[in-house]
Amino acid sequence: MSAIRTAVNEERFAVTDRLTGRLQSLGTPEFGNETSRAGAVGPALLCPVGPDDWALAAEAAAAQGCRWAAGWGDAQGESWVVNALLEKSGDYLLLRTVLPPGRNDLPSQTPHFPGAARPERHVRDLLGLDFTGHPDDRRWVRHQAWGEREFPLRPDFPLAGHPPAVTAPDRGYGFASAHGPEVNEIPVGPVHAGIIEPGHFRFLAVGETVLNLEERLGYVHKGIEKLAEGRDPESLARLAGRVSGDTAVGHAWAACQAMERAAGVEPPERGLWLRAVFAERERVANHLNDIGAICNDTAFAFGYYQFSRLRELWLRDNLRWFGHRLLMDRVVPGGVAADLPEEAISAMPGAIATLRRELDELKPILDEGTIFQDRVVGAGVLPERIVRELGCLGYVARACGIGRDVRERAPHAPYDRLGIKAVTRSDGDVAARLYVRYGELLASLDILDQCLRRIEPGPLRAAWRDPPENAEGLGLVEGWRGEIATYVRFDGTGRIARFFPRDPSVFNWPALEKLILGNIVPDFPLCNKSVNGSYSGHDL
Amino acid sequence: MNNLLSKIARAGIVTETFKPLTDPELDRLGAELKAVIDGRFAGSLAIRQVDAGSCNACELEIAALGNPFYDVERYGVHFVASPRHADVLLVTGPVSRHMQAALLATWEATPEPKWVVAIGTCAAGGGEFGVNYASCGAVGNVLRVDAVIPGCPPTPTDLVRGLLSLISR
Ligand code: SF4
Numbered sequence: 019m020s021a022i023r024t025a026v027n028e029e030r031f032a033v034t035d036r037l038t039g040r041l042q043s044l045g046t047p048e049f050g051n052e053t054s055r056a057g058a059v060g061p062a063l064l065c066p067v068g069p070d071d072w073a074l075a076a077e078a079a080a081a082q083g084c085r086w087a088a089g090w091g092d093a094q095g096e097s098w099v100v101n102a103l104l105e106k107s108g109d110y111l112l113l114r115t116v117l118p119p120g121r122n123d124l125p126s127q128t129p130h131f132p133g134a135a136r137p138e139r140h141v142r143d144l145l146g147l148d149f150t151g152h153p154d155d156r157r158w159v160r161h162q163a164w165g166e167r168e169f170p171l172r173p174d175f176p177l178a179g180h181p182p183a184v185t186a187p188d189r190g191y192g193f194a195s196a197h198g199p200e201v202n203e204i205p206v207g208p209v210h211a212g213i214i215e216p217g218h219f220r221f222l223a224v225g226e227t228v229l230n231l232e233e234r235l236g237y238v239h240k241g242i243e244k245l246a247e248g249r250d251p252e253s254l255a256r257l258a259g260r261v262s263g264d265t266a267v268g269h270a271w272a273a274c275q276a277m278e279r280a281a282g283v284e285p286p287e288r289g290l291w292l293r294a295v296f297a298e299r300e301r302v303a304n305h306l307n308d309i310g311a312i313c314n315d316t317a318f319a320f321g322y323y324q325f326s327r328l329r330e331l332w333l334r335d336n337l338r339w340f341g342h343r344l345l346m347d348r349v350v351p352g353g354v355a356a357d358l359p360e361e362a363i364s365a366m367p368g369a370i371a372t373l374r375r376e377l378d379e380l381k382p383i384l385d386e387g388t389i390f391q392d393r394v395v396g397a398g399v400l401p402e403r404i405v406r407e408l409g410c411l412g413y414v415a416r417a418c419g420i421g422r423d424v425r426e427r428a429p430h431a432p433y434d435r436l437g438i439k440a441v442t443r444s445d446g447d448v449a450a451r452l453y454v455r456y457g458e459l460l461a462s463l464d465i466l467d468q469c470l471r472r473i474e475p476g477p478l479r480a481a482w483r484d485p486p487e488n489a490e491g492l493g494l495v496e497g498w499r500g501e502i503a504t505y506v507r508f509d510g511t512g513r514i515a516r517f518f519p520r521d522p523s524v525f526n527w528p529a530l531e532k533l534i535l536g537n538i539v540p541d542f543p544l545c546n547k548s549v550n551g552s553y554s555g556h557d558l
Numbered sequence: 559m560n561n562l563l564s565k566i567a568r569a570g571i572v573t574e575t576f577k578p579l580t581d582p583e584l585d586r587l588g589a590e591l592k593a594v595i596d597g598r599f600a601g602s603l604a605i606r607q608v609d610a611g612s613c614n615a616c617e618l619e620i621a622a623l624g625n626p627f628y629d630v631e632r633y634g635v636h637f638v639a640s641p642r643h644a645d646v647l648l649v650t651g652p653v654s655r656h657m658q659a660a661l662l663a664t665w666e667a668t669p670e671p672k673w674v675v676a677i678g679t680c681a682a683g684g685g686e687f688g689v690n691y692a693s694c695g696a697v698g699n700v701l702r703v704d705a706v707i708p709g710c711p712p713t714p715t716d717l718v719r720g721l722l723s724l725i726s727r
Contacts, residue, residue: 161656162655162656163654163655163656163691163692164691164692170691170692175691176691177690177691178689178690178691179690179691179692180691181655181691184658184659184662185655185656185658185659186659187659187660187663188656208657208660209608209641209660209663209664211639211640212637212639213607213609213617213620213621213637214609214617215609215612215614215617216609216610216657216660236656237611237654237656237657237660238609238611238612238651238654238656238657239654239656239692240611240651240652240654240687240690240692240693241687241690241691241692241693242687244690244691244692245686245687245688245690256686257686260613260615260685260686260687261613262613262614263612263613263614263615263616263617263618263711264614264615264618266615307618320562320565320566323625323626324565324569326622326624326625326626327569327572327625327626327627329622329625330622330625330626330627333622337713343619343713344615344618344711346615346710379561379565380565382561383561383562383565386559386561386562387562552614553614554612554613554614557654
């Protein structure tokens, strides 16, 4: 699908035009005048770059204040195609380079975009591509499940791999260490004390004060990118809904949007409004959960019970009206698989009003809770500079005053008709992240009211049409944690050749390493909960 | 403070056993669970949950067992931080190969007698992920499993029902 230029769009293209102009001046031979004809992938303009200019392109983009939004590799025949998605003010640009057969190195973009560090290591571990000039040569998603010279995303690597009977625990990872009689090293995980996903944290602390935190993730890597290959659209949507189980709607929507853009399938109006209903209901359920959990981590049991009660009522409505508490498998290629029943049309406005009233009652109680406020205000402060460097997303960025919200900046249907304003705060601490979510809860309830008022009768789902070989699409959706970016490419038989879902956690996990510094070790659970990165969505 | 107290008073008790039930089955199951736990486990059943590769939705539903509607602690079921304290391991996810050793170590650390319960379609049979280079699939491929509670994810009521069928055997 190529971008259509209209007078209204003209201004939106100006930023990317400036970037493409700048990149042209790099003298990249493949680039030049071809760019405007290179087309678009989803809403992103495509920008071919020669492999040797890969780092220069990043440098130019960073100088223009672009955000590095995603990076992935794709083995196509003998050559590799490597992509980096950039964003500025809601405009997206997809840098793409093609490596000639036999070449397997590319200059790293990490020196210009620190947030690219882990995604490049992920590509290196799964595809075997070397990023020259990368500041960190340690493996990342690879522990011991496959060999050092095996690369699961290469076409010659079988899905089954060659695993040993029992995979050895991870070893030999070069954690940062510090020496001196005062410094303690505290390893935590992968099995944690609570009901929570697995990961490993390595603290360096003096007394109780955290000097350094290093995350070691990858424990729940289950081969999602490889598993997607050869799936049909329906089963890809099912898999996408399980990339991160708390974001079943967000990831399925992003995957379906990507597939629909590739295939030129337009979901019907009613399907789009229902997707927004599901996505906002998911946002509400998760924010209620996390606000309750943050209360619990400050020993404010009252808050935990109140918010978990409200969440349970909300999930029961999901089950009653849409057939699944967490709304899995309700977003499908071409539309949705569950309608808005009469019962919901009559009962949902009341449920929304009740929740709004309860939230209005609970807010002053949180505000007045001096012990609670003592714990959350000033805890885990994230500097705005780090948000910009890492490209943090969702409430983590918005709590530092950076209003990144796809629904506002690059709204897709039906959000383009709702005029959404991102909720922001500026303190960057646990309290700010909590109150941003509080504001988002209320905003989501308003959105739900509007969706209910505006939804019209009509079909739920458009007929699917197989796209041509190599048709590709990019899905961009504001999940409850922030922007989800999903790339899909089809093979010649209507099946998936490449699926890459990028959860917002990828850029928020590194922020946790920064915001914990100078805090005490016992406040880690609280700080961690206020960020609530997805392990599954990160590890893939 | 007044706000807080009046909110507590107005929210009241939502725990489902002792009021007209929206879910009579849960009430019945809970009572049965309590009877078995009282009789056979001196009143308490300690559970250690292990996410061995889940998408995290199974965890959300297990965690919901602690909300005031289910409040499984009143049946004598509680979640413990260490496998050393546990009678039962609730394991979720297709076991990722990167979690295989940690899962085995957790199982080793759990004192006998112990049960392993596979939670969710993934833990039961591999689910959407199956067996591949990064996933061992079903928990049963890694450990001897005593009971399975399928569902993607199982609802809290499914979980109570599944626990009951395990311990009343
Ligand atoms: S059974 Fe379903 S909910 Fe549970 S881990 Fe598997 S995919 Fe997630």
